[in-house]
Structures are given as C-alpha cells and as structure tokens.
Amino acid sequence: MSDKPRKFKGGVHPSDSKALSASCAIQDAPLLDKYVVIMHQNIGAPPQLLVKKGDVVKKGQLLAKAGGFVSVPLHAPTSGTVSAIDKCPGPTGISVPAIHIDADGEDEWGSPFEPIANWQNCPAGELRQRVWDAGIVGMGGAGFPAHVKLSPPEGKEIDTLILNGAECEPYLTADHRLMLEQAEDVVLGAAILARILGLESAVIGIEENKPDAIAKLEEVAGKYHVRVQPLPVNYPQGAEKQLIYAITGREVPVGKLPMDVKCVVQNVASAVAVADAVVKGIPSIERVTTVTGRPVKTPGNWRFRIGTPIAKALELAGGITEQPAKLLLGGPMMGIAQSSLGVTVMKNTSGILLISSDEVSLYSSEPCIRCGRCVEVCPMSILPATISQAVENKRFDWAQELNVQACIECGSCSYVCPSHRPLNQHFKWAKVEIASKLRRRND
Numbered sequence: 086m087s088d089k090p091r092k093f094k095g096g097v098h099p100s101d102s103k104a105l106s107a108s109c110a111i112q113d114a115p116l117l118d119k120y121v122v123i124m125h126q127n128i129g130a131p132p133q134l135l136v137k138k139g140d141v142v143k144k145g146q147l148l149a150k151a152g153g154f155v156s157v158p159l160h161a162p163t164s165g166t167v168s169a170i171d172k173c174p175g176p177t178g179i180s181v182p183a184i185h186i187d188a189d190g191e192d193e194w195g196s197p198f199e200p201i202a203n204w205q206n207c208p209a210g211e212l213r214q215r216v217w218d219a220g221i222v223g224m225g226g227a228g229f230p231a232h233v234k235l236s237p238p239e240g241k242e243i244d245t246l247i248l249n250g251a252e253c254e255p256y257l258t259a260d261h262r263l264m265l266e267q268a269e270d271v272v273l274g275a276a277i278l279a280r281i282l283g284l285e286s287a288v289i290g291i292e293e294n295k296p297d298a299i300a301k302l303e304e305v306a307g308k309y310h311v312r313v314q315p316l317p318v319n320y321p322q323g324a325e326k327q328l329i330y331a332i333t334g335r336e337v338p339v340g341k342l343p344m345d346v347k348c349v350v351q352n353v354a355s356a357v358a359v360a361d362a363v364v365k366g367i368p369s370i371e372r373v374t375t376v377t378g379r380p381v382k383t384p385g386n387w388r389f390r391i392g393t394p395i396a397k398a399l400e401l402a403g404g405i406t407e408q409p410a411k412l413l414l415g416g417p418m419m420g421i422a423q424s425s426l427g428v429t430v431m432k433n434t435s436g437i438l439l440i441s442s443d444e445v446s447l448y449s450s451e452p453c454i455r456c457g458r459c460v461e462v463c464p465m466s467i468l469p470a471t472i473s474q475a476v477e478n479k480r481f482d483w484a485q486e487l488n489v490q491a492c493i494e495c496g497s498c499s500y501v502c503p504s505h506r507p508l509n510q511h512f513k514w515a516k517v518e519i520a521s522k523l524r525r526r527n528d
C-alpha cells in the first residue's frame with residue numbers, strides 16, 4: 086500500500102465553512118426531561134419493540150431488539166419512564182414510530198453488558214457480537230449496521246480496514262473534534278475493529294485540512310499499528326468508493342461492495358462507539374453532532390443523547406440570529422432538508438445545519454445549457470445532465486440504461502451546475518422508481 090494517495094476522478098471544492106465550529110470543543114449536552122427515540126435508525130430491517138407505555142427503564146437498557154441480521158437494537162438514552170409509543174416527524178418528512186421517554190433526572194445505568202477489558206485476547210466473534218449488541222451503525226450518515234460490514238461471507242478475504250475521518254462535507258466538524266479530542270479512542274476502536282477482521286493494522290483516512298487532528302492521531306497511532314493517511318481536500322473524498330481508491334488504488338465496481346475489493350470502511354465516530362462498547366460496556370446512546378450555519382447564534386459541536394429534539398439542540402446553540410431558509414440534517418451536499426423541528430437526533434445525525442436565505446436564493450432552477458460541468462466533476466463517470474433529462478421525462482428505463490444506480494448522491498453535479506438543476510433529487514427519484522419497479526416484478 087502506497088503512502089501517496091491517489092486522486093479520484095472529478096470532485097469539487099465547495100467553500101467549507103468549517104471555521105464556524107472547527108475550534109469549538111465538544112460540549113456534553115445537559116440532561117433533558119424528554120427524549121424521543123426514533124425506532125428505525127439503521128439501513129435494513131427496523132428493530133422490534135421490547136417496551137410498552139408505562140415501563141420504567143434504566144440508561145442503556147434495551148428498548149428494541151434487532152429485527153434481523155441487517156438491523157440493530159436500540160437502547161434507552163437515560164433512565165425514566167416510557168411515556169408513549171407514538172409517531173414523531175422522521176428525517177424524510179414522514180411520521181415514524183418512536184419511543185418517548187420521560188427522564189427521571191437520575192440518569193441511572195442499566196447497561197445490558199459488561200466491559201471486555203482484555204479485548205486483545207477475546208475471540209473475534211465475541212467482539213463482533215458486542216458491536217451488534219451495542220447497536221452501532223455507520224455514524225458518518227449512512228446508518229449501515231457496523232457488524233454486517235464486519236461479517237464478510239465465507240471465503241471473502243479482507244486485507245484492509247480503513248477508518249473514514251475525511252469529513253469532506255462543508256460545515257461539519259464533529260469527526261474533526263472527535264479525532265482531535267479522543268484520538269486514543271479512535272485508534273483503540275480501529276485496533277478492535279482490526280482484531281475482529283483478523284488484521285494486524287488499520288489506516289485512518291483524513292483530509293489535510295485537519296492538521297491538528299492528524300498530528301494528534303499520529304502521536305498515538307503507533308500504539309496499535311494504525312497508520313494515518315492525510316488526503317487531499319476534494320469533495321467527495323469521504324465517499325466510500327473514493328476513499329478506498331485514494332488509499333488502495335482499488336476501484337469498487339458498480340453494484341459491488343468494499344468487501345469485494347478486500348476492504349472494510351468504518352467511520353471514525355463508529356470506531357469510538359466500538360471502543361466504548363467493548364472496553365466500557367456502553368451501548369450506542371449518544372453521538373457528537375455539529376450544530377452550525379450562519380443563522381445559528383453559537384455554532385459548535387455537542388455530544389447529544391440519541392432522541393434529543395432538534396429544537397432543543399438549536400436552543401443549546403443559542404437559537405437563531407435570523408430566520409433560516411432551510412434546515413438540514415447532515416451537510417449542505419448530502420444532508421436531508423427538514424420541514425419540522427420535531428425530528429430528533431439519531432445515530433447518524435452528523436450535523437444540524439441552518440442555511441440562510443441569501444445562500445438559498447442563489448438556487449432557483451433554470452433550463453440546462455449543456456455546459457458539461459456536471460460530467461467533468463462526477464466522480465462516478467456518469468452523465469448527470471442526460472440522466473436528469475430522462476428523469477424529467479419520467480423515462481426511468483433510460484435513466485437505468487444510463488447507469489443512474491452508480492450515482493453515490495454526492496451532490497457535486499448539483500453544486501457546479503450554473504442552472505441550479507435539481508440533479509441529485511432527480512437521481513434519488515429515479516433510484517426509488519427503479520427499485521419499486523424491481524420489487525413489483527419480484528412480487
């Protein structure tokens with residue numbers, strides 16, 4: 086493996102706006118009187134409810150068990166009483182089932198498992214089971230169950246573990262602060278993940294715009310044979326396929342997974358969650374999230390319990406200084422626009438971002454002028470303008486022929502489009518239509 090990263094094709098350089106929160110140390114959010122834990126927080130099957138209204142729960146207690154192999158359990162973010170099993174606004178705007186917990190203020194632990202202090206001698210299968218039992222998902226935004234990536238099928242060899250610390254999305258600084266403030270935990274998590282995969286070492290990929298975090302990680306990386314790999318700043322450097330290419334030179338074919346090129350990628354926040362679950366016996370009940378944007382009074386990075394209402398998170402950041410035009414969960418490139426403040430922090434909520442009206446007013450859509458910029462920047466070498474045209478004409482079969490499935494929804498094409506075409510939305514729409522056609526055909 087070379088120390089010189091490769092440059093993937095395409096990519097863009099949006100203004101990163103990270104200065105708003107990059108120097109803000111992580112603050113622990115105070116205990117709230119109420120949490121609303123959204124049930125389905127992972128890609129795959131939703132978990133199965135284990136509690137009912139009126140149940141008294143302890144912090145860390147199981148609220149729901151995994152609903153299948155590609156699913157994770159949910160745990161109580163604090164001690165208290167289940168006040169309702171009801172709906173709440175979900176991140177896609179549709180109401181979703183949620184567990185409402187009235188906190189008792191005691192924050193009393195009832196973790197379902199013990200620390201594994203001697204993890205170096207613990208069988209890999211037991212460590213993998215712990216990752217699953219702790220409910221850990223890809224915390225960079227994907228929400229894919231971490232244990233599934235750690236379970237390559239029989240005969241599938243893995244030779245490289247990459248920790249994703251690129252955090253290439255503008256505005257977001259939660260992973261940056263985590264790597265800076267908890268470098269030892271990141272490296273410990275990497276070592277545990279490597280042991281589960283039967284590897285001796287791991288690589289942390291991190292963009293060069295975080296020199297303080299790079300230095301901190303390098304100080305401690307040697308303890309567990311972890312290598313820190315600085316990467317050029319180029320969005321979407323943190324997309325799984327682009328990260329694998331930059332570090333190993335291997336290309337993940339369309340429709341294939343990182344493990345098909347002998348790689349496993351885990352986010353740095355997930356690695357910290359793994360270290361907590363194994364060494365301290367703590368399930369996934371909190372995460373570091375950046376609350377930011379020009380309309381936010383005091384942007385920063387907070388450690389929130391899962392189930393914290395977004396309205397509360399914004400209140401902790403001092404509220405707003407101007408009426409925002411948009412609220413996003415995640416960053417401006419791949420984040421999901423919200424229509425309600427009722428949604429709550431989930432395991433994959435990397436950022437809460439308010440966009441001001443002068444930033445949004447730039448974006449009214451015009452007809453395509455065939456400038457070709459979208460094609461130049463697309464890291465997946467597909468034809469965004471033509472696919473968009475197919476989708477506008479509801480020609481989803483054509484979009485499929487043009488390989489819309491290869492799109493990683495990075496938003497680079499939308500970012501450079503001088504006509505502000507809603508390209509990324511078109512591709513998401515096409516994928517939903519193609520998937521539902523496939524389902525109908527298989528039914």
Ligand code: SF4
Nearest residue numbers: 463492493495496498
């Ligand atoms: S077509 Fe998809 S992968 Fe290509 S730039 Fe646009 S969003 Fe990114």
Ligand code: SF4
Nearest residue numbers: 453454456457459502
């Ligand atoms: S960047 Fe926009 S205007 Fe230019 S070709 Fe692509 S879709 Fe058309």
